[in-house]
Amino acid sequence: MDIDLSPEYTEFRAEMREWIEANVPAGLKELANWGWQPVAGGRRGGGRLQAMADPIFHTWEERLADAKLICATWPPEFGGRGWDAVRFAVFNEELRRQGVPAVRRGMGESLVGPAIIVHGTPEQKAHFLPRIVSGQDVYCQGYSEPDHGSDLGAVETRGVVDGDEIVIYGQKVWTSGAQQANMIFVLCRTNPDVPKHRGLSYVLVPFSPENGVTVRPLRQMSGAAEFCEDFFDGARAPLFNVIGGLNNGWAPAMTTLGFERGGNATTAHLGFEQEFWDLVGVARKNGKAEDPLIRQRLAWAYTHVELMRFAGLRLLASLAGGREPGPEASVSKLFWSEYHKRFGELAIDVVGPDAMVRPDGEGYATDDWQDVFLSSRAGTIYSGTSQIQKNIIGERALGLPKEPQRDERTA
Ligand SMILES: Cc1cc2nc3c(=O)[nH]c(=O)nc-3n(C[C@H](O)[C@H](O)[C@H](O)COP(=O)(O)OP(=O)(O)OC[C@H]3O[C@@H](n4cnc5c(N)ncnc54)[C@H](O)[C@@H]3O)c2cc1C
Numbered sequence: 511m512d513i514d515l516s517p518e519y520t521e522f523r524a525e526m527r528e529w530i531e532a533n534v535p536a537g538l539k540e541l542a543n544w545g546w547q548p549v550a551g552g553r554r555g556g557g558r559l560q561a562m563a564d565p566i567f568h569t570w571e572e573r574l575a576d577a578k579l580i581c582a583t584w585p586p587e588f589g590g591r592g593w594d595a596v597r598f599a600v601f602n603e604e605l606r607r608q609g610v611p612a613v614r615r616g617m618g619e620s621l622v623g624p625a626i627i628v629h630g631t632p633e634q635k636a637h638f639l640p641r642i643v644s645g646q647d648v649y650c651q652g653y654s655e656p657d658h659g660s661d662l663g664a665v666e667t668r669g670v671v672d673g674d675e676i677v678i679y680g681q682k683v684w685t686s687g688a689q690q691a692n693m694i695f696v697l698c699r700t701n702p703d704v705p706k707h708r709g710l711s712y713v714l715v716p717f718s719p720e721n722g723v724t725v726r727p728l729r730q731m732s733g734a735a736e737f738c739e740d741f742f743d744g745a746r747a748p749l750f751n752v753i754g755g756l757n758n759g760w761a762p763a764m765t766t767l768g769f770e771r772g773g774n775a776t777t778a779h780l781g782f783e784q785e786f787w788d789l790v791g792v793a794r795k796n797g798k799a800e801d802p803l804i805r806q807r808l809a810w811a812y813t814h815v816e817l818m819r820f821a822g823l824r825l826l827a828s829l830a831g832g833r834e835p836g837p838e839a840s841v842s843k844l845f846w847s848e849y850h851k852r853f854g855e856l857a858i859d860v861v862g863p864d865a866m867v868r869p870d871g872e873g874y875a876t877d878d879w880q881d882v883f884l885s886s887r888a889g890t891i892y893s894g895t896s897q898i899q900k901n902i903i904g905e906r907a908l909g910l911p912k913e914p915q916r917d918e919r920t921a
Pocket of ligand 1: 653655656660888894
């Protein structure tokens with residue numbers, strides 16, 4: 511089903527389809543299985559990472575950049591095209607239709623950029639956003655600490671103002687993509703004397719050993735080590751790098767979280783759909799498609815992907831009508847992550863005993879289905895656990911009584 515909400519978008523779709531056909535470099539489609547939804551959790555992603563280092567991918571990246579098709583929803587003055595959510599979704603559908611990847615700027619595009627757009631000063635937008643679009647600044651996210659994950663407002667990493675700089679001391683953990691990043695957005699405590707959410711700042715910190723940051727990789731059960739723990743021993747950033755103002759970090763932090771949980775809700779089904787049909791292909795080949803219980807579970811998965819599609823369409827229609835997204839972000843995050851965990855289990859059952867044998871290869875090699883199974887376990891933890899999403903849905907969408915705070919519970 512195409513997202514064609516008006517003649518204007520139909521025309522836009524035709525324009526994008528033509529542009530992609532004319533500009534895809536030869537060999538790009540064959541470089542990797544680009545169709546699956548890229549998710550975190552230590553997923554190696556069917557050869558995507560190696561493919562992204564290939565010169566053919568770089569040619570594609572350059573062509574998209576020249577046409578301002580990277581971060582295209584951002585305002586034109588900062589390198590984007592000012593697209594609305596519908597155009598973004600249509601473009602993604604067209605890329606998917608032609609079996610080629612979008613070029614994304616990771617957490618810079620999906621998490622910190624939106625917070626800068628909403629809370630940054632004009633000078634901050636002009637400085638930081640183009641550097642994300644060009645790929646010069648690659649961000650990772652410094653929220654979680656060893657003792658504070660779900661309870662984000664209680665972070666203890668300190669930020670101390672020193673002249674026109676802020677100096678960071680403390681530890682962050684589970685930092686995805688830290689090894690590729692040269693910048694980190696850190697939520698730190700700049701005023702310990704006020705109630706916890708009011709003493710926080712959101713700071714963009716140069717992420718390098720020269721700036722007093724030590725990074726140690728942590729191995730995940732998938733065998734990958736795509737997240738790290740980071741130690742800040744006097745890391746410095748200009749006060750200019752504080753987004754939303756000193757001690758006002760909770761607001762940009764929540765904007766980032768909203769985009770983290772719901773940012774791709776309009777198009778996420780596309781990747782899950784491809785993955786689903788690939789698994790049906792395996793089941794047809796190895797005879798499992800004849801097993802009534804497997805068929806039942808595949809039907810369950812299919813209805814879930816369809817539900818994601820319809821929820822995405824509903825959200826798109828709402829955005830096209832000028833409404834702001836509401837609690838859809840948490841509903842979407844809860845839905846896809848719980849789905850994907852069960853889909854990973856189904857994949858292993860469809861593959862059968864072969865799923866117990868890892869392929870030969872360097873390190874802890876896994877095949878695509880083992881990779882889905884292992885990495886999908888993390889989906890219900892990162893970007894806010896399922897329990898936290900349920901709390902948000904209960905309190906903010908359904909209007910249920912608020913959860914008692916820790917001090918009220920122990921009083
Ligand atoms: C693959 C992966 C990548 C990650 N990447 C990043 C990253 O890049 N940057 C970053 O900052 N962090 C990252 N994280 C960390 C992630 O955000 C935290 O793990 C998550 O917020 C949970 O925090 P925690 O691990 O401290 O668990 P806790 O908060 O200690 O939770 C433990 C358990 O208690 C439950 N619980 C906690 N509070 C409540 C409550 N109020 N009501 C009901 N149940 C509750 C939780 O649901 C969970 O089951 C990543 C995690 C994973 C797994």
